[in-house]
Amino acid sequence: MGKIYNADLHIHSCLSPCGDLDMTPRKIVAIAIARGLDIIAISDHNASENILAAMKAAEGKPLTIIPAMEVASAEEAHLLVLFEGMDQIQQFQKIVYDNLLSFGVDQRMIDDQVIVNENDEVEGFNEHLLFGAVELSLQQLVSEVHRLDGLAIASHIDRESFSIIGQLGFVPNDLSLDGLEISYQTSLEQAKKLYPDARCFPLIKNSDAHYPNEIGRQITRFFLEQPTLEEIRLALKNSQGRKILE
Numbered sequence: 001m002g003k004i005y006n007a008d009l010h011i012h013s014c015l016s017p018c019g020d021l022d023m024t025p026r027k028i029v030a031i032a033i034a035r036g037l038d039i040i041a042i043s044d045h046n047a048s049e050n051i052l053a054a055m056k057a058a059e060g061k062p063l064t065i066i067p068a069m070e071v072a073s074a075e076e077a078h079l080l081v082l083f084e085g086m087d088q089i090q091q092f093q094k095i096v097y098d099n100l101l102s103f104g105v106d107q108r109m110i111d112d113q114v115i116v117n118e119n120d121e122v123e124g125f126n127e128h129l130l131f132g133a134v135e136l137s138l139q140q141l142v143s144e145v146h147r148l149d150g151l152a153i154a155s156h157i158d159r160e161s162f163s164i165i166g167q168l169g170f171v172p173n174d175l176s177l178d179g180l181e182i183s184y185q186t187s188l189e190q191a192k193k194l195y196p197d198a199r200c201f202p203l204i205k206n207s208d209a210h211y212p213n214e215i216g217r218q219i220t221r222f223f224l225e226q227p228t229l230e231e232i233r234l235a236l237k238n239s240q241g242r243k244i245l246e
Contacts, residue, residue, distance in 0.1 A: 010206030041068035056118035
């Protein structure tokens, strides 16, 4: 029997260079539960090292963690990618690191890219240029995500920068995205009027949280049988009774 799940699938941890240092796995999990979220995704910029810590921090708690990442394409458009398990996202991580531009890394940037464990203890620093872009096009990234059986969703299409519409001006017809994301700044009704291209895709809403107080400020309500990626995939397709609730 299905039920409604409150999901925020776009949350940055302290690993993202723009993420607040208080965005640690334990704190994110605690805040998400306190705000009534059932499913969240840790989706750092081009990196995935803090996901497993968040999963461990959520063990035994009423919260599901979906492995995710926000990757920047060669067009500098952000793409939210979601995977079923750590094996798939680690395979995708290798592709990202193999293609991530890495010039001009400053030690001060590295100090802001913190890898922590499930007890919020610092274990190291990511030495890649995480706010940069990869040398792969949106088309190539979406293909790799689908090859690994993941979902590819264009991030915050209503933003002027680092969004597919902001960078390209449109959503290419040949780009097989699984959905589009709207930020907290725009309602579904506004998005449908502002972006005619968006009408052809399922729309979801996430917080894009970089600070603790932003977690859950925008959510998507899914009707699912279980809190899994496969169920979310069905909901995006409005298939087998799973759906997005507006």
